[in-house]
């Protein structure tokens with residue numbers, strides 16, 4: 001009996017060990033390192049960059065093995081192969097560098113890595129911006145491990161009960177009526193509790209995380225640096241986001257606003273700029289991208305082709321059941337942009353600074369004073385309604401009024 005158990009546990013240990021090491025075993029080549037060394041200046045795994053995203057490249061290839069030929073000699077392929085020339089057209093005529101020295105296994109390793117790439121902390125589009133936690137890979141691994149261990153435990157229990165039955169028969173003890181496992185109350189209870197916990201966990205986690213994406217920093221269609229514009233060149237936030245002062249939403253400037261300056265500013269002469277992943281930006285190529293969107297020809301100084309709007313990725317997203325108004329805060333409340341957005345003028349790529357959670361809004365409303373209009377007519381002209389507060393302040397009953405006191409924590413103020 002003891003021996004059987006020992007063997008079973010050894011088997012479990014071996015299975016668990018194999019599960020832990022197998023992901024490392026199956027990739028002899030380090031796809032990520034190869035990618036960073038050879039391809040990352042032009043490709044991203046999941047989004048378009050100079051070249052197309054590498055994720056799923058092998059599903060798109062016209063015939064099996066096409067990618068090997070392509071990576072080994074892109075120049076020749078772009079001349080002769082119809083799919084390759086189509087790609088080159090889509091990339092605006094840029095031809096990829098050839099890598100004759102990469103082996104097929106190395107190319108596969110790169111593409112395997114790209115296929116399994118998950119952006120850390122990025123948002124699932126369309127899912128209310130719910131975030132994929134960076135640690136979810138581990139969660140899945142542990143989940144699978146738990147499942148496997150549970151199945152093994154179950155099998156062992158079955159083996160145990162069968163052995164017991166055999167032993168009982170051997171000793172001529174009359175056995176009880178056997179209960180099939182799916183009618184066994186103990187198993188059913190464990191299963192039920194398990195399901196309950198799992199459902200509860202996902203419900204709470206999903207609801208809490210709905211729309212939350214602090215730290216979100218997507219790659220934008222043009223590498224546009226706030227540090228260069230609002231920091232080094234001191235352009236006012238309101239030059240580009242003027243609507244923040246008088247309407248609900250701060251606008252994102254149109255291509256025309258950019259062209260006001262960039263008809264003249266053709267080159268970037270400042271310090272070299274780096275992306276979040278450390279790669280160097282070709283800033284003049286980024287300005288060229290702007291010209292492509294605008295349809296501007298810097299040589300002839302004319303708009304010689306139709307322009308198209310830049311599809312900036314929206315970073316800050318409140319759920320649709322929340323009402324937030326910029327002018328209420330920027331103009332009336334005189335809250336600085338940086339209080340809510342962080343030091344944008346020091347960021348190259350914008351990153352969401354605040355959690356945009358309900359607690360974040362409410363805490364500020366509890367602690368921030370309303371800016372009543374002073375004698376010079378500055379501050380809040382809207383709240384003549386609140387004459388009472390003015391009178392009380394004049395009579396020195398109190399010297400400030402928080403947003404909470406004017407109703408800033410009432411549900412209806414922020415929720416439809």
Ligand code: HEC
Pocket residue numbers: 035038039040041042043050051052053054057060061067070071074078087088089091092093094095096097099102107110
């Ligand atoms: C100098 C920039 C550059 C580098 C470096 C580069 N690529 Fe490309 N790649 C491109 C461009 C641009 C295209 C689009 C086709 C064209 O215009 O030639 C492309 C296309 C591809 C495609 C076809 C994608 C599809 O949608 O079918 C694959 C696969 C590919 N590259 C793999 C790689 C791999 C692997 C590396 C690294 C070993 C690499 N590339 C390095 C620029 C580059």
Ligand code: HEC
Pocket residue numbers: 220224226229230235236237238239240241252253312313314315316317337338341344345349350
């Ligand atoms: C020259 C124009 C320009 C200036 C000046 C400028 N911005 Fe922007 N801003 C943009 C563009 C274009 C985007 C969209 C691309 C991006 O997110 O980087 C943007 C995006 C943003 C976003 C993120 C919007 C979203 O998607 O949620 C915030 C917040 C922001 N700007 C705040 C500021 C603040 C604060 C200042 C002043 C310190 C400022 N901006 C100055 C052009 C400008």
Ligand code: HEC
Pocket residue numbers: 237238241244245248249250251252316317318324326329330335336337338339340341356
């Ligand atoms: C009290 C906090 C707060 C202040 C102050 C603030 N913002 Fe925002 N900003 C937000 C929130 C919250 C959002 C998300 C709004 C949404 O999803 O509807 C946002 C979104 C944005 C966006 C994206 C477009 C939009 O309206 O959804 C831009 C651009 C922006 N802010 C720029 C600015 C600038 C420029 C200033 C200063 C003039 C500023 N913000 C001041 C909280 C603030």
Ligand code: HEC
Pocket residue numbers: 222223224225226228229233235253254255257258259260261262265267268269270273281283284286287290
């Ligand atoms: C008020 C003038 C002004 C406006 C408006 C403006 N820029 Fe710029 N831009 C500049 C200046 C100045 C530089 C830096 C030139 C230098 O340092 O040599 C620059 C640099 C750049 C660069 C290279 C550095 C970087 O950030 O990557 C890009 C790309 C760029 N601008 C894109 C844009 C886009 C897109 C818009 C519209 C959303 C825009 N600019 C609006 C003045 C402006």
Ligand code: HEC
Pocket residue numbers: 318322323324325328329332333334335339340356357360361362364365368369370371380403406407408413414
């Ligand atoms: C940094 C501080 C700060 C943060 C963060 C903040 N607010 Fe406010 N909020 C204010 C101030 C100050 C006022 C008062 C403006 C005034 O004088 O009427 C205000 C006013 C309001 C009002 C009008 C209240 C009334 O009684 O008329 C609403 C609605 C509101 N905020 C919604 C939000 C929402 C939604 C969020 C979060 C997404 C938020 N605020 C985050 C500072 C903040």
Ligand code: HEC
Pocket residue numbers: 207208209210211212318319322356357358361362365408409410411412413414415
């Ligand atoms: C100052 C603005 C503000 C006030 C006042 C406010 N809320 Fe919220 N509420 C928010 C914001 C912002 C969110 C979105 C938070 C998120 O996405 O995590 C939210 C989310 C929620 C949610 C969705 C659950 C969640 O965490 O996403 C519920 C339910 C809710 N609020 C109920 C209330 C109730 C009830 C009151 C009154 C006691 C209230 N709220 C008052 C700003 C406010």
